[in-house]
Amino acid sequence: MTAFTYKNGELHAEDIALSAIAADVGTPTYVYSVAAMTEAYQRFVEAFAGQRAQVCYAMKANSNLAVLRTFADLGAGADVVSDGELARALAAGIPATRIVYSGVGKTRAELAAGINAGILQFNVESLPELAALSEVAVSKSAEVEIAIRVNPDVDASTHHKISTGRKEDKFGIDIAQAGEAFAFAASLPGVTPVSIAVHIGSQLTDIQPFRTAFGHVAELTRQLRADGVAISRLDLGGGLGIAYDGEDVPTPAEYAAMVADTVGDLDCDLIFEPGRYLTGHAGVLLTRIIFVKNTGERRFVIVDAAMNDLMRPALYGAAHAIQQVREPASGATLREAGATLREADIVGPVCETGDTFATAHALRDLPAGELLVIRDTGAYGAVMSSGYNSRPLVPEVLVNGGDYAVVRPRETLEQQLDRERFASWQSQERTGQS
Numbered sequence: 001m002t003a004f005t006y007k008n009g010e011l012h013a014e015d016i017a018l019s020a021i022a023a024d025v026g027t028p029t030y031v032y033s034v035a036a037m038t039e040a041y042q043r044f045v046e047a048f049a050g051q052r053a054q055v056c057y058a059m060k061a062n063s064n065l066a067v068l069r070t071f072a073d074l075g076a077g078a079d080v081v082s083d084g085e086l087a088r089a090l091a092a093g094i095p096a097t098r099i100v101y102s103g104v105g106k107t108r109a110e111l112a113a114g115i116n117a118g119i120l121q122f123n124v125e126s127l128p129e130l131a132a133l134s135e136v137a138v139s140k141s142a143e144v145e146i147a148i149r150v151n152p153d154v155d156a157s158t159h160h161k162i163s164t165g166r167k168e169d170k171f172g173i174d175i176a177q178a179g180e181a182f183a184f185a186a187s188l189p190g191v192t193p194v195s196i197a198v199h200i201g202s203q204l205t206d207i208q209p210f211r212t213a214f215g216h217v218a219e220l221t222r223q224l225r226a227d228g229v230a231i232s233r234l235d236l237g238g239g240l241g242i243a244y245d246g247e248d249v250p251t252p253a254e255y256a257a258m259v260a261d262t263v264g265d266l267d268c269d270l271i272f273e274p275g276r277y278l279t280g281h282a283g284v285l286l287t288r289i290i291f292v293k294n295t296g297e298r299r300f301v302i303v304d305a306a307m308n309d310l311m312r313p314a315l316y317g318a319a320h321a322i323q324q325v326r327e328p329a330s331g332a333t334l335r336e337a338g339a340t341l342r343e344a345d346i347v348g349p350v351c352e353t354g355d356t357f358a359t360a361h362a363l364r365d366l367p368a369g370e371l372l373v374i375r376d377t378g379a380y381g382a383v384m385s386s387g388y389n390s391r392p393l394v395p396e397v398l399v400n401g402g403d404y405a406v407v408r409p410r411e412t413l414e415q416q417l418d419r420e421r422f423a424s425w426q427s428q429e430r431t432g433q434s
């Protein structure tokens with residue numbers, strides 16, 4: 001991805017110098033590139049040119065309205081998992097007919113909202129959900145199309161916290177019991193089973209688990225058709241991994257070829273729910289060094305971003321490349337060996353040792369005030385942030401060529417305090433100078 005490159009000695013997002021964004025909106029801030037998102041989307045779609053495929057962007061990866069509108073304009077649908085996501089997708093102009101609803105615990109209110117919106121399909125994950133959906137649909141005199149999400153018991157060989165297709169995981173219905181689930185669905189009013197859904201995990205760097213899972217889905221499709229269930233659509237989920245650290249990852253073309261191999265002869269419409277692939281490389285977290293602290297034992301570079309802004313390192317031990325905004329004298333990364341490099345831990349200000357972005361990072365001697373970026377944070381970055389340590393939610397900036405826009409302003413302390421109330425038995429007066 002070429003959206004973040006050095007030009008005139010400075011890292012740019014497309015044609016905008018990141019230092020200019022830092023000067024304008026402050027740090028930390030997320031910065032996204034429209035060009036990078038567009039390129040990823042088109043690469044994915046073009047790989048499926050010969051197949052009847054619809055991308056339903058897994059918006060949990062990055063649900064900023066302006067990001068959603070970017071994908072809506074490109075023709076994407078959405079995979080939603082909550083009332084909030086549904087509302088955002090609709091607000092951003094994603095047509096309901098391109099929305100699928102995933103999730104293991106949809107409430108009746110959420111099911112009702114999906115029905116009211118007229119979404120394409122619900123991916124049902126349990127028999128109780130099937131019964132609830134039927135009830136809600138009947139109460140609205142609606143007939144909704146559903147997929148049964150199956151659990152194929154395939155190990156995705158990814159981080160265990162984001163592996164979703166093993167028997168012990170909470171997701172889907174055991175593929176061995178799918179026949180009964182479809183029979184139950186067929187017996188219920190208000191729901192029409194037309195589809196099988198599967199999603200075995202996220203950040204898959206090996207194509208083989210997909211192949212195995214989709215092979216099982218193909219087999220199930222044939223069985224169900226033989227039993228008279230008219231399966232016309234397969235939702236093959238998301239999960240395609242990206243290279244965070246030079247890993248070898250499957251290309252969309254390789255992934256699409258494997259899809260054609262496994263389910264291509266079934267004459268089904270295909271849905272894909274990529275999240276990370278579409279936005280991961282398209283974002284950076286821009287941060288400034290507050291202090292450099294030498295303890296004798298170690299050298300700590302303390303930056304103004306923290307684990308509450310980007311949880312992935314603390315939560316999954318994820319490694320994100322870190323780069324300086326001022327172009328280093330030679331080479332583009334801080335990792336290369338060289339006389340001027342010293343090892344440092346790059347850490348945030350939050351009061352936990354887990355608030356560490358990199359350990360023993362080969363870093364040039366950088367003074368306080370220097371800007372850094374944490375790369376590949378366009379997916380599962382801002383969406384997973386919190387206000388821990390009463391740190392305001394950071395801004396999001398969208399860059400498009402030589403234009404940029406603040407698409408989420410920095411939260412103010414006033415907004416933070418205004419969300420809360422004193423209890424009725426307490427003095428209502430807010431003191432201090434907030």
Ligand code: LLP
Nearest residue numbers: 058102199202203238239273274275276380
């Ligand atoms: N479809 C379903 C049903 C999912 O559960 C997910 C992700 C996706 C699609 C999109 O997967 P992707 O293409 O992005 O791999 N917070 C974690 C990732 C959690 C993914 C959860 N489900 C992280 O930061 O790595």
